[in-house]
Amino acid sequence: MDMNGGRKRNMKGHVVVISYPATGHTNPMLQFSKNLASRGVIVTFVNFNLNHRKVIQARESLQRLKLDIRFECIPDGLPEDDSTLDSNINPAVFKHMQDNMDGSGLERLIHRLHASGDTPPVCCIIYNSFLPWVRDVANKLNIPQALFWTQSAAVFSIYQHFQNGEGLDCGRMPQNVIIPGLPELKLTDLPSAFMETSGSINYYLGQLEVVKDASWVIANTVYELEPETINSLRSTSLPFLPIGPSIPTSFLQDQNAEDTQVGANPWKAADCxxxxxxxxxxxxxxxxxxxxxxxxxxxxxxxxxxxxxxxxxxxxxxxxxxxxxxxxxxxxxxxxxxxxxxxxxxxxxxxxxxxxxxxxxxxxxxxxxxxxxxxxxxxxxxxxxxxxxxxxxxxxxxxxxxxxxxxxxxxxxxxxxxxxxxxxxxxxxxxxxxxxxxxxxxxxxxxxxSSASEGGSSHSNLNAFAQEIISKAK
CATH class of the missing domain: 3.40.50.2000 (Glycogen Phosphorylase B;)
Known part of the structure; x- marks a missing residue:
């Protein structure tokens, strides 16, 4: 079924953003949502039962900014009365999110949004690689998708370089690694999974399978920080779009003093x-x-x-x-x-x-x-x-x-x-x-x-992405 077919509304573009329920994933994706909404895009930010209570704290700061970001919650199947699960990357939560989620809750939500008439049809689903099943929902509903990469371009490039090495044996890794667009790296400079004997590296490499269906890879990095790496990634026709740093804009620009915090704090901050x-x-x-x-x-x-x-x-x-x-x-x-x-x-x-x-x-x-x-x-x-x-x-x-x-x-x-x-x-x-x-x-x-200011690389990339989303709604 094509969720963009049928009724065409001359309205703003509408995206669904869904993040793995850990602070280090949620906060940059929530700030990205704010940056996107400030450019005229409607954002539905999807949480799970596990982190919904924390994420909706962000509503207070959003009210001051007057941005059109709506919060929705989908079931995650985790026991609601188990406080030990209310953590960042708890192994039980991680495995559950990977292996037991089937996307049905997200699919029902998108059907409900589409049928309500309150928003235009969803033009894009934006998610990170820790939720690979979102790709299946986007493909089933024929909605364009974007991968939000929460790490550096260098780490993305490292994983991509080794991605074709199925069943990679970390015990046979060379001590020095040469990867296009990166400085020479020692084995100890690679992500820690390359040093483990558990085979977890093959999971991390498998995450990048979702890229082949993505229209964009939106990355929380800055072109000027990693130009050689980003140029190398783009030389393979990868639609790699650096839009960082994804932090409140008051710390980067003078024109938006109200944007001072993301709001989804894991604990109460002390006044220092x-x-x-x-x-x-x-x-x-x-x-x-x-x-x-x-x-x-x-x-x-x-x-x-x-x-x-x-x-x-x-x-x-x-x-x-x-x-x-x-x-x-x-x-x-x-x-x-x-x-x-x-x-x-x-x-x-x-x-x-x-x-x-x-x-x-x-x-x-x-x-x-x-x-x-x-x-x-x-x-x-x-x-x-x-x-x-x-x-x-x-x-x-x-x-x-x-x-x-x-x-x-x-x-x-x-x-x-x-x-x-x-x-x-x-x-x-x-x-x-x-x-x-x-x-x-x-x-x-x-x-x-400079990158986050008018005319800067990240500012321009955000503008271009927002315009492309808005154009899909017309």
Missing amino acids: MGWLNKKPPLSVVYISFGSILVISDEQIQELAVGIQQSGQNFLWVIRAPPGHDHIAEVLPAGFMEETKERGLVVDWCAQLEVLSHPSVGVFMSHCGWNSTLDALSLGVPMLTLGVWTDQPTNSKFVTDVWKTGLRMRRRDDGIVGRDETERCIRMAMESEEGKQLRNNGLKWRELLK
Whole structure:
């Protein structure tokens, strides 16, 4: 059945956006939806029972912006009374979303939207690769589809390069890898699945099967960050469209001061601004490892001692790991008391507001792609601790390509020790090399702001995509 056939309405274009229910996927896709709606496209943002309550928090900020974004929820088949499932990438949730979802809820929703007469027919379904079954719905209903890629172009290129290696044996991978459009990579620079023996890499490579049916690959990256990689991808006729950084536009442009937050926060953010206001410029080490990564008790303790030894002010976002009720149970004895004059430990914060504060001098990060883009967008150098999925690749680019960070060295047991932690903090905050990293970061900040401004690469790509969607509604 052709959902675009039948009644033609001279109305705005209408897209359905559906994201895997994890913060790192939902937030950039929700911000993209805001950017698209600001260009005259109606957006129906689809959630699951699992994350609907969190995502609709964004309505408050959307009301101020007066954007036409509607929220819908489809059943996910997960037990509603099981609070342990209410997390980001819980293995049980991940497997369920991959293997047990059949798309019937999404199909019924689109039929209902089409029959209601409240909106024009859906012109495009936009989804990310963690929900491969959405492709089947789009194909069945004959609706154009777009893949939203939430990682870097480099990671996409790496997966695509190895995609034809069905049954890839990671144990036989070369130590150095040459891929068109990328610098020479060591095996340890590739996404972590290439280092695993579980065979999970073949799943990640299989994700890209959906690309062959996609009219666009919309990527949360910036052309100026990865020009060689993006040019190489486009040389294969891949419709790769960089539209990033997908963050609230008040941090990139002056003309929209109301767009200050995405709104779909996994936890309540602590108010850190009063504390930061009391600290001198460039004097604070901001430390956060995102919404997913869980680090060991030993690693937390080593980091804490190194942070304390450095003598620097710090804002540390960290939650108690499994098996503990409070982070104080894991931190070294006396740490909280001895650092109370120069340190603040919180469960969660508004990261963009923190990174844009003049007191912040460096960002110690897991180097997830969203955090990496946040730091680049605001010109803050990084200390990278990447270990999982795309984080090692992002670390490689931050340190060796964009030259805005230091990669923290691990011991043979995989732990970043206290002395290495202290060394990296002092280097970033006190040395000439740290000043150069900061200067490089400021250059990238200006380039990313330019890309998001009128006439910039990402701004133009968003305009072109919106116009193509609107043209399909006429």
